[in-house]
Amino acid sequence: MPPHFRVAHAKLKELPFLFDIPGITLTVCALVCLVLVLENGGVNKPWNTSYCIGLLIGFILIVILLIALEWKQGEGAMIVPRIIKRRTVLVLALFNLTAQGSGFARIYNLPIYFQAAQGQSPSESGIRTLPTVLSTSIFSLAGSLAIGKVGYYQPFLMLGSMFVTIGSAMIYTLEPNSGAGKYISYQVLASIGSGLIIQLNVIVAQAISKRADMSVTVGSVLFFQFIGGTIGVSASTNIMNNVLISSLPTDSPVSASDVLAAGSTNLTKIFPNAADLNIVVNAYMKGLKAAWIWSIALAGVSFLVSLAAERKSVRLDHVKKRAEKKAAAEAATP
Numbered sequence: 124m125p126p127h128f129r130v131a132h133a134k135l136k137e138l139p140f141l142f143d144i145p146g147i148t149l150t151v152c153a154l155v156c157l158v159l160v161l162e163n164g165g166v167n168k169p170w171n172t173s174y175c176i177g178l179l180i181g182f183i184l185i186v187i188l189l190i191a192l193e194w195k196q197g198e199g200a201m202i203v204p205r206i207i208k209r210r211t212v213l214v215l216a217l218f219n220l221t222a223q224g225s226g227f228a229r230i231y232n233l234p235i236y237f238q239a240a241q242g243q244s245p246s247e248s249g250i251r252t253l254p255t256v257l258s259t260s261i262f263s264l265a266g267s268l269a270i271g272k273v274g275y276y277q278p279f280l281m282l283g284s285m286f287v288t289i290g291s292a293m294i295y296t297l298e299p300n301s302g303a304g305k306y307i308s309y310q311v312l313a314s315i316g317s318g319l320i321i322q323l324n325v326i327v328a329q330a331i332s333k334r335a336d337m338s339v340t341v342g343s344v345l346f347f348q349f350i351g352g353t354i355g356v357s358a359s360t361n362i363m364n365n366v367l368i369s370s371l372p373t374d375s376p377v378s379a380s381d382v383l384a385a386g387s388t389n390l391t392k393i394f395p396n397a398a399d400l401n402i403v404v405n406a407y408m409k410g411l412k413a414a415w416i417w418s419i420a421l422a423g424v425s426f427l428v429s430l431a432a433e434r435k436s437v438r439l440d441h442v443k444k445r446a447e448k449k450a451a452a453e454a455a456t457p
Contacts, residue, residue, distance in 0.1 A: 224355025274436030284317025350391025367410035
């Protein structure tokens with residue numbers, strides 16, 4: 124067994140706490156409360172109902188309880204306080220929370236735009252989102268190679284979040300009649316940023332960690348990435364649906380329930396009347412633009428978070444030199 128492995132000796136009754144089952148349970152419960160209220164709030168149930176208010180209060184209380192539990196458990200926690208308090212790890216966690224929330228929400232809404240606003244089939248919609256997939260893949264590889272050469276990760280966080288913010292803002296300007304040149308170039312612009320940062324957090328988390336802490340550090344960063352994606356998509360969907368419903372004229376023959384039940388596919392068949400279809404498409408565009416504002420805001424916050432990142436190199440030779448200097452300084456201290 125490698126010497127840096129930590130062996131945890133525990134009794135059977137201690138295993139649930141060793142794996143932080145209570146923390147995992149509270150996390151799932153909190154997310155269920157939040158997702159349920161975002162799924163139904165303002166859509167199926169008014170926001171001022173006991174259902175929505177109760178879920179929101181429950182979410183807040185569970186999150187407070189989760190934080191207290193993780194703090195009390197210390198080294199046995201899912202999110203170890205000692206590690207998350209480190210400046211770099213905290214910045215990476217918050218950056219992941221906001222940047223990935225923005226990215227997932229943007230990617231989730233693009234197929235809806237192609238289907239609802241431009242009348243494309245699901246398969247054609249998937250083809251039109253290929254610029255996002257390809258650009259993200261290419262620049263993810265390029266970003267990983269570049270940081271291995273340069274070493275300093277903060278410029279990549281800043282540059283990536285800038286591209287995501289600008290690209291998301293350009294996607295906001297799309298209209299039902301926008302051509303391929305616009306929706307392809309805007310996707311590429313945003314995906315350059317997403318590609319640069321998608322692997323960066325894991326690379327940096329590994330580089331700054333001691334071997335014994337590496338898995339916990341990477342797990343903490345990825346935890347916030349998935350939480351950001353969950354919250355980003357759920358909130359984006361709620362915003363879009365609420366604005367879509369409120370954008371339908373009260374005297375329109377098209378009801379909100381009909382539009383929500385129809386979904387974004389085959390609207391031309393479901394609403395054959397040109398006037399009704401125009402009302403639905405306009406409502407969808409208003410909802411999508413509101414959701415895209417959410418993506419822009421999250422991307423902007425991620426850029427602000429990147430400014431707090433430490434200006435340190437994560438290249439292996441640079442890390443070793445810093446460790447040697449630190450060891451020498453500690454040895455010289457009486």
